[in-house]
Amino acid sequence: MPPLSPLPGRSRLTEFAGRIMYVLEGEMALHTDLYTPVRLKAGESVHLDGMMGHAYLKASEGPCKVLCVCTNEHSGGGLGIPALP
Template sequence: MTDAKDAPNPRTSFGKRLRQLRGDRGWTLAEVAERSGLAISTISKAERGVISLTYDRLSQLARGLDVDLAAFFNADGQSFEPGSFAVARKGEFKRQETKNYVYEMLFPDLWNKAMTPMMGSLKAREFVDFEDFVRHPGQEFLIVMEGEVTVFVEDRDPVCLKAGDSIYFDSAVGHLYASGGDRDARILVVCVPGAGA
């Protein structure tokens, strides 16, 4: 039995994988920053396991490194081929935790998927805990599985969703999710990248 303190830290594992992908290309932090549009300090902190990146920053980094987003979570992924299928059993995911979200990246061993499915939890917090809106090319679907979620969309009134409610939107528009109650909410999110993403 593995002791919890001996379990690998997801941020540390992610950081090692990011450093390996950058090293495979022979690129400096500055080169990755230029290609991705992220700050050198952000990439450096992610590599050292100091911070976790939100989906929009993961997407930027994947584009900058010219890798599938799933490559951050599994070095031995295989491309999804026409006619194939995959099953994700309960608990089969790669965890990515930020200050406000816990992402459970589904199918981390499948590369070149047309969409990125994620389950997760929204920590019970207030809107003021967010630094800025999240935005990334493409479209996004969210369904609330448990609890309540408030979706903040730039230049629009917030939308309150209860268990079973869903929303679909252009993810290039600034958006944020927050638990609408005093407990964490469970969600399923599916992101589809936009052209050139």
């Protein structure tokens, strides 16, 4: 999924170590293996371990756009940036 794209009806992705999702428009529901489902509205964000099972879906009528920033490194700060000591 590109970093900025309309949110499909549903998605289940676990290939990234870290994930920050910021809702730009509409509402989305986030479900994880460990936590109670949460509903996020435009302007709200969440950070989660991308290796934890999770799924997100559109939770309102009309379009839903989410900015998703992903990292694929567990030991570093991601995106080639070393972790802070």
